[in-house]
Every structure is written in structure tokens, then in C-alpha cells.
Amino acid sequence: MTIQTTYNKAFWNTMRGQEAYPTVRDMADSTGSYPAPDEFIDSYTTALEKENLFRRIATVVKTTSTEGKIHAVTSTGTAAWVGENIAIPESADTVTQFALESYKLASLTRLKQSFVSDNKFDLENYLKNEFARRFGREEENAFIYGDGMDAPTGILHTTEGAPVGVTAAGSDAITYDEVIKLYFSLDKHYRKNGVWVMNDETALFLRTLKDTNGNYLWNHADNTILGKPVVYSPYMPGIESGEKAIAFGDFSYYWIIERQPLAVKALNEKYILEGQIGFAAFERLDAKLIIPESIKLLQLA
Numbered sequence: 001m002t003i004q005t006t007y008n009k010a011f012w013n014t015m016r017g018q019e020a021y022p023t024v025r026d027m028a029d030s031t032g033s034y035p036a037p038d039e040f041i042d043s044y045t046t047a048l049e050k051e052n053l054f055r056r057i058a059t060v061v062k063t064t065s066t067e068g069k070i071h072a073v074t075s076t077g078t079a080a081w082v083g084e085n086i087a088i089p090e091s092a093d094t095v096t097q098f099a100l101e102s103y104k105l106a107s108l109t110r111l112k113q114s115f116v117s118d119n120k121f122d123l124e125n126y127l128k129n130e131f132a133r134r135f136g137r138e139e140e141n142a143f144i145y146g147d148g149m150d151a152p153t154g155i156l157h158t159t160e161g162a163p164v165g166v167t168a169a170g171s172d173a174i175t176y177d178e179v180i181k182l183y184f185s186l187d188k189h190y191r192k193n194g195v196w197v198m199n200d201e202t203a204l205f206l207r208t209l210k211d212t213n214g215n216y217l218w219n220h221a222d223n224t225i226l227g228k229p230v231v232y233s234p235y236m237p238g239i240e241s242g243e244k245a246i247a248f249g250d251f252s253y254y255w256i257i258e259r260q261p262l263a264v265k266a267l268n269e270k271y272i273l274e275g276q277i278g279f280a281a282f283e284r285l286d287a288k289l290i291i292p293e294s295i296k297l298l299q300l301a
């Protein structure tokens with residue numbers, strides 16, 4: 001039996017309130033929390049991606065250090081044809097250091113003790129889906145609105161988020177031409193992998209926009225605008241005065257730094273009078289837009 005298989009079995013025995021094996025006891029941190037086994041993390045990550053669009057379109061960087069800096073390369077370099085025995089020209093790469101925090105996102109859920117002790121109850125699947133829903137939604141909210149103080153820095157952050165590419169003339173409407181201008185406000189290199197991000201209400205409004213010839217801006221056949229896919233987030237602001245209602249760009253330049261993957265602690269005694277067992281989980285991460293100009297925003301007047 002492999003080490004991971006042994007740890008996986010020991011972990012779930014511990015979550016069900018059974019005697020903790022030395023294998024898992026030695027893995028506990030100072031709070032008594034245990035890192036989730038790799039097998040669970042794999043399925044949990046898949047569930048997390050369904051709940052959080054940034055987990056699908058951004059770049060996830062895993063690190064074993066809970067503190068420190070990450071080095072990112074901002075490159076404007078190009079390739080060139082060179083003759084034999086000719087020196088290869090240097091590219092204009094700039095290495096930028098990003099000081100990263102280790103923000104803690106946590107949640108606690110409770111279950112009846114009779115469920116947990118019943119081996120037929122799929123505790124692993126329940127915790128996977130429950131924590132993926134809670135963590136995924138709150139992550140997505142922070143990746144949009146985060147202030148960089150107690151949470152990651154979101155794309156709408158005033159100074160460290162994406163810049164405004166277009167300011168709409170009206171405070172409660174967006175025109176066909178303003179969406180076109182937002183598209184072309186983004187550098188062509190970032191437009192190649194561009195994605196539109198907006199909430200449902202904004203999407204509904206844009207679906208009705210037509211040019212002077214009656215042609216729709218939105219391609220209803222494949223849910224694209226100017227050939228680029230549209231994804232929805234309920235956390236994006238709507239079409240209201242002063243709000244940044246649409247983001248367009250290459251979201252691969254938004255980096256999610258996983259400092260510490262999900263860890264779980266079974267609270268066997270805290271809710272014993274209610275006949276319940278609690279499960280406290282947390283993760284540590286940070287996130288930043290490493291190249292601000294890779295995404296542009298449309299803001300209402």
C-alpha cells in the first residue's frame with residue numbers, strides 16, 4: 001500500500017472520529033488541522049473550478065512556501081531570424097518581484113454524528129462539494145473586489161487592478177460603439193486570448209444591442225462578442241452609475257498563488273450536545289493581476 005493510500009484512509013478515519021493513526025497524527029499542524037490527501041484535492045479542485053470562473057481562466061501557481069515573494073517576467077521580447085554564427089539578440093524581459101501574502105479563507109460546517117459514523121454516508125463527496133461551493137464563491141468575489149488588505153487584490157482594485165479602457169457616456173446604459181471601443185482599447189497581443197466577463201443583467205442588456213443596420217453585437221449562435229467568449233460572474237457590478245460593468249482581456253495574467261491547499265479539522269467535541277460533528281477547513285492563498293494592461297474595463301459615467 002502506497003504512502004498516499006495509507007494517508008488517505010487514515011485521514012478519513014480521523015474525520016469520522018475514529019482513532020487517528022500515527023500516519024495522520026504526525027501531519028497535523030498546530031491547530032490540529034490535517035492537509036487533505038492528494039486524491040481528495042484532485043476532485044476538490046475540479047469541483048472548485050465549477051464554482052469559480054477564475055479557477056478556469058486565470059493562472060494557478062502552486063508554491064510550498066507560505067511566505068515570501070514570487071518572481072514574474074514581464075516580456076516585450078520578440079523572435080528574430082539570424083544567420084549562422086550570428087549572436088542571438090536579447091529579448092526585453094523585465095523580471096518583476098511580487099510580494100505575496102498568505103491570506104486565510106476558512107469555513108465551518110456541521111453534520112449529524114449518525115451520518116458521519118455511517119460508513120455508507122459519502123462524507124468525502126459531501127465535504128468536497130460543500131467546501132468547493134463555499135470557497136469557490138468567496139474566492140471569485142475576492143478576485144473581483146478584493147482590497148489586498150484582508151483578501152487578495154481583485155481586478156477592480158483602484159490602483160492595482162485593471163485600468164479603465166472606456167468610460168461610457170451614460171450612467172445607466174452602454175452603447176454598441178462603446179463595447180467596440182473597449183475591445184480595441186486592449187493591446188492586440190492580449191486580444192488574441194481575450195474573454196468578456198460581466199454579470200447576467202449586463203449580458204442581457206448587451207444581447208439586445210444592434211448597429212444602425214439592425215445587426216446584433218452579440219453572436220447568439222456561440223455566445224461571443226466580436227468572436228471572443230463571454231463568461232458570467234454574479235459578483236461583477238451591473239450597469240449603474242460609476243460601476244465597472246465589463247471586463248475584457250487575457251485573464252491568464254491574473255495569478256492565483258496557492259500558498260497552502262485545503263486543510264480540515266474534525267471538531268468531535270464542540271457540538272457533541274447537539275449530536276453533531278463540526279468540520280473546519282481553511283486554505284491560504286493570494287492573487288494579483290501581474291500585468292494590469294492585459295485586462296481593460298468599461299466604466300459607467
